[in-house]
Amino acid sequence: MVKAARKDALENRARIIEVARREVAASGVAELRLNAIAKEAGVGQGTLYRHFPTRETLLVEVYRQEVDDLVGLAPRLLETAEPVDALAQWFDQVAEYARVKRGVLAAVEASVWRGITNRSLGPIGDAITLLLDAGRAAGQIREDVDAGDVIVLIGYLSRLDEDEWSRRAHRPLRIVLDGLRRR
Amino acid sequence: MVKAARKDALENRARIIEVARREVAASGVAELRLNAIAKEAGVGQGTLYRHFPTRETLLVEVYRQEVDDLVGLAPRLLETAEPVDALAQWFDQVAEYARVKRGVLAAVEASVWRGITNRSLGPIGDAITLLLDAGRAAGQIREDVDAGDVIVLIGYLSRLDEDEWSRRAHRPLRIVLDGLRRR
DNA sequence: ACCTGAACACCGTTCAAGT
DNA sequence: ACCTGAACACCGTTCAAGT
Numbered sequence: 001m002v003k004a005a006r007k008d009a010l011e012n013r014a015r016i017i018e019v020a021r022r023e024v025a026a027s028g029v030a031e032l033r034l035n036a037i038a039k040e041a042g043v044g045q046g047t048l049y050r051h052f053p054t055r056e057t058l059l060v061e062v063y064r065q066e067v068d069d070l071v072g073l074a075p076r077l078l079e080t081a082e083p084v085d086a087l088a089q090w091f092d093q094v095a096e097y098a099r100v101k102r103g104v105l106a107a108v109e110a111s112v113w114r115g116i117t118n119r120s121l122g123p124i125g126d127a128i129t130l131l132l133d134a135g136r137a138a139g140q141i142r143e144d145v146d147a148g149d150v151i152v153l154i155g156y157l158s159r160l161d162e163d164e165w166s167r168r169a170h171r172p173l174r175i176v177l178d179g180l181r182r183r
Numbered sequence: 184m185v186k187a188a189r190k191d192a193l194e195n196r197a198r199i200i201e202v203a204r205r206e207v208a209a210s211g212v213a214e215l216r217l218n219a220i221a222k223e224a225g226v227g228q229g230t231l232y233r234h235f236p237t238r239e240t241l242l243v244e245v246y247r248q249e250v251d252d253l254v255g256l257a258p259r260l261l262e263t264a265e266p267v268d269a270l271a272q273w274f275d276q277v278a279e280y281a282r283v284k285r286g287v288l289a290a291v292e293a294s295v296w297r298g299i300t301n302r303s304l305g306p307i308g309d310a311i312t313l314l315l316d317a318g319r320a321a322g323q324i325r326e327d328v329d330a331g332d333v334i335v336l337i338g339y340l341s342r343l344d345e346d347e348w349s350r351r352a353h354r355p356l357r358i359v360l361d362g363l364r365r366r
Numbered sequence: 367a368c369c370t371g372a373a374c375a376c377c378g379t380t381c382a383a384g385t
Numbered sequence: 386a387c388c389t390g391a392a393c394a395c396c397g398t399t400c401a402a403g404t
Contacts (some may be wrong), residue, residue, distance in 0.1 A: 009387065035377065044389035049379070149355045152339040160335075172332045179362025189395070192368065218396065227370035370403075376396090384389075 013051045017061045022087055024062055025100075029158075034058075066097050074127040083135035084181065090131060091154070091173045099165055105151075105158040120172045121147050135180075142182050150176070156163035198224045198235045200244045207245055212341075217241075244314035249280050250306055257310040266318035267364065273314060274337070274356045282348055288334075288341040304330050318363070325365050333359070 019041040023030055034055065052058035060067075068141075073093055077086035098105055104123075128147035135141030138163040153176045160168055186241045196272030202224040207215055217238065220229040235241035243250075256276055281288055283348035288307075304311075311330035343351055 011276075012388085033377065034379090038390095043381075046381075046390075047388055055378090128270060129390075145354065148351060149358060152343075152351060153336060153355050153358065155339060155342075156335040159338075168331060168335060171328065172336050174337065175328060175332060175362035176358060177362070178366060179358035179360070181361075183361060195369085216396065217398090221371095228398075229371075229400075233368075236374055238397090368389085370401105372401095373388085374397105374399075374400105377396105378393105380391105382389105382391095382395080385389085 008053075012041070012043050012047055016043065016048055016051060016058070021062045024059075029055070029059065032059075034082075048089045050177055053105070070094060071123045071127045072099060074130050075157060078131070078134050083131065083138045083139065084140045087135060087141075087180070088177055090127070091177060092170075095157060095169050095173060096156060099162075099169065105155055121151060132180075140182055141180055145180055192234075195224070195226050195230055199226065199231055199241070203241055204245045206240075210261040212242065215242075247337065252253055253280060254279060254306045254310045257313050261314070261317050265323065266321045267360070270314045270318060270324075270363070271308070271360055274360060275353075277337060278340060278352050278356060281343075282345075282352065288338055304334060306358060308334060315363075322364055328363055333363070 016037060020032065020037050023037060023040070034048060035045055036148055036168060037058075038045045048058075051104070052061070070090070070093060074086070077089050080086075094105070099103060127148040132141055132147065132150070136143060136159050151162075154173065154174060159171065199220060201221050203215065206220060206223070212362070217231060218228055220241075221228045224231070231241075235244070253273070257269070257273055260272050263269075264272065277288070308330040311333050315324055315328065315330065315333070319326060324361060337356065339355060340352065
């Protein structure tokens, strides 16, 4: 219970994110009850809405670390592997994150589904573009694809049940990868 | 207002489906309010639940015609085209249905996401299996894929906005198709 | 047997009142 | 400035009472 107003707000915000992160890890994105998060975080619902006007803005914060990790991984993979192999490894990492933090991709996908004028597909989109461009330059990736195509195709990862994971996660990724190759 | 009980029930059921179908066509699957459907159909909510215990059972009926069309199309395409081409044409038809009746695939997908013991993927799954098997027999399709892989990959079609359609519908399908080819 | 619709439960969202 | 939490809106689902 700190007095300084500004500090209060920041702490509230941090606590909301922390609680939401824990809740999502435990029960998944779909189960995320905003009112419950507010209560657990010890704030009023209005405070949650002040900090996060939409459900999505909250989820972006919840997954910020994971998204940053994935974005940072792309250029590093390109330093040590052929572009297509880098893409394959990056896919594997996405799958791994999606398994542990179901819904890492959910927020990303949302940006693709909506709006004609989505100038950017966000950081994840940029990472994919980087990988695709490198692959194209090396003649390994087909010319006619963009990051949005890849995002819609790998989005299934955020909807797989834990049960289905081992059976369904990796094979479709391989299909996508092979489909992206230059023929 | 017919008296015969059995007939009454059948008529109610038919009217519910009809209203739901119109509503889905107008506003999409996501906007489907079950209580509103009941009211519009002139029945109590309980009656709707008697006939359709879950939202999904209603949607299956709403899309029955379209699903039947797609299932019937697969063997016919195989009569006149090489398996991979048949698959390509079948994909195009799925895309076309998904555009007009957003959510044709939604009910189908649900069967994939849930349950370890999904012995069957339903009629759509059977149709895809037919196409894949023919392709494998002809040496055109890779050995290590099944209908479930294809369903999770093409599921994005049911989530595309109308705006995004022209830009995003077909290219990912091509990627999937090429990824399914034997290399 | 089948149907009705009030009532309950649940969750997101707003806003008047507080500090 | 920022926060609280009662209150409202909305929708799915149930069930006692009707026919």
